Amino acid sequence: MAEIFVAKASDMQDGERRIVRTPKGEVGIFNYKGAFHAYANTCVHSGGPACEGVLVNKVLDIIAEDRTYQGQTFADEMHFVCPWHGYEYNIETGVCAGDPKLRLKKFETVVRSGDVYLVA
Amino acid sequence: MDAINNEVRNLRFDSYDTGEHLKNAAKQARARNYQDFLIVDVDSHHYESEHYKDVFSYIESPVLRRTALESFNRGGRSSFMGSEVGYQDIGGRITRHWLRKHEKTPADRHRDITTTLRWMNAMGVDYACLFPTPMLFLGTHPQPEIEAALAQAYNRWLCERILQEEKRIVSMLYLPFNDPEAAYRTVQEFGGKPGVVGFMVTAPRYKPVHDNAYMKTYRLIEEMGLPISFHAAYTWGDQALQLTNRFIGVHALGFMWFNMVHMTNWVVNGLPERFPKLKVMWIESGLTWAYSLMQRLDHSYMMRTSDCPSLKRKPSEYMQEMFFSSQPMEMPDDPSILEATFKMIKAETQLVWSSDYPHWDFDLPGVIYDLPFLNEQAKRNILGANAAKLFNLPLQPVKTIPEYD
Numbered sequence: 001m002a003e004i005f006v007a008k009a010s011d012m013q014d015g016e017r018r019i020v021r022t023p024k025g026e027v028g029i030f031n032y033k034g035a036f037h038a039y040a041n042t043c044v045h046s047g048g049p050a051c052e053g054v055l056v057n058k059v060l061d062i063i064a065e066d067r068t069y070q071g072q073t074f075a076d077e078m079h080f081v082c083p084w085h086g087y088e089y090n091i092e093t094g095v096c097a098g099d100p101k102l103r104l105k106k107f108e109t110v111v112r113s114g115d116v117y118l119v120a
Numbered sequence: 121m122d123a124i125n126n127e128v129r130n131l132r133f134d135s136y137d138t139g140e141h142l143k144n145a146a147k148q149a150r151a152r153n154y155q156d157f158l159i160v161d162v163d164s165h166h167y168e169s170e171h172y173k174d175v176f177s178y179i180e181s182p183v184l185r186r187t188a189l190e191s192f193n194r195g196g197r198s199s200f201m202g203s204e205v206g207y208q209d210i211g212g213r214i215t216r217h218w219l220r221k222h223e224k225t226p227a228d229r230h231r232d233i234t235t236t237l238r239w240m241n242a243m244g245v246d247y248a249c250l251f252p253t254p255m256l257f258l259g260t261h262p263q264p265e266i267e268a269a270l271a272q273a274y275n276r277w278l279c280e281r282i283l284q285e286e287k288r289i290v291s292m293l294y295l296p297f298n299d300p301e302a303a304y305r306t307v308q309e310f311g312g313k314p315g316v317v318g319f320m321v322t323a324p325r326y327k328p329v330h331d332n333a334y335m336k337t338y339r340l341i342e343e344m345g346l347p348i349s350f351h352a353a354y355t356w357g358d359q360a361l362q363l364t365n366r367f368i369g370v371h372a373l374g375f376m377w378f379n380m381v382h383m384t385n386w387v388v389n390g391l392p393e394r395f396p397k398l399k400v401m402w403i404e405s406g407l408t409w410a411y412s413l414m415q416r417l418d419h420s421y422m423m424r425t426s427d428c429p430s431l432k433r434k435p436s437e438y439m440q441e442m443f444f445s446s447q448p449m450e451m452p453d454d455p456s457i458l459e460a461t462f463k464m465i466k467a468e469t470q471l472v473w474s475s476d477y478p479h480w481d482f483d484l485p486g487v488i489y490d491l492p493f494l495n496e497q498a499k500r501n502i503l504g505a506n507a508a509k510l511f512n513l514p515l516q517p518v519k520t521i522p523e524y525d
Contacts, residue, residue, distance in 0.1 A: 022126070
């Protein structure tokens, strides 16, 4: 295991990310609400660059008490989306939105003296 | 071993390169040694709408040409072509759909040749059959003469600007099926052109394939030894599909529905007996529809042979002699279910791989190459050799897969 310098924490605003090439393949590191999350940049579906897509909140159907449909809204849960086919992943867990049995390989991150490191 | 450069990069949403977008596909292609054998993609696309001004200039009728060009100048508000409601890019989640406008290409080649070769090389594809995108919906245009005019213009444009210039790109040309005479003339005009490997009917439409008006066209295509294909699509204008309220519904059903109708009519009206040497291909409906329809028609046929007296065998036996493109290939968690589908359609000789790139649900060659129940020869047949036979293409690989470190 090695620590790879990613960026100064102050250079990565909320929602920003970096892609790091490592001996274990590419890894995407996200800053989401002040925490750093790192995942393999390889989609579980067909190997697309999963960490390089857009960030978008999970979509919810609004179902009223009487079970009627009242439209849609965004949940607080944030997803990043593989740009090849649209597989969505929870940014805080790496779990696939379409099938919770699937998840991206997770990597550790360390913040030391204001610098963000990836452990890979 | 070379030292690893732990390069750190930021993402950019103001630049785009098809090869870079697909670099993981190129790594897969190299890891699986695709350079060693032929891969043919029987269904891929470009966005002909980005070249409408040029395409429209090929319209023969001066009146329709002016109408089309004027319409183009005013954009979508006065569209000559009509449009189809749809959300192919999943609300912006498929980034190549909106990033591709940033892609830089050299001025000395047609942009669509450059971008097509970029994805072909990245995936390990030697030859690709290129189809239009918005024109997939042209069969629902209310004016048959506009379908015919556009088909002729597009086909001439494609032959001159793309097929004549790049041998690795071929096409089954658009048949203006709502005008049977125009469809016949299309086969006459383009049947021997370089790069023309067959003819394609867009499936969403409301003229039945067994109409007598089409028989001379089928006979001509059969005599030429070329395939006729039915390319699936959806239309939310269809009354039954209007019952769906989400794009996933209209897309999943629509892409099966029209081909199921056309296949049923094709078989029960005995067209395989009338045109025994005509090669028929069904594109972009996945595979499960065929598995289902074969069983459904066989079951009814045994009780209702009088409904289809032209048949000498069960419907599935005719269907097993047709060709099926693979994408979007269903991937059940239990591979034995997929294996049964492959067995039903005689995949080793009748299945032809397709990517559908750059559309949102494209497949890589790995969907075939990574299957645990196929041997190496079966994989190579499905990925290239079957299509090479169908399209009369050389078996020698010609691609160069780019290297990414």
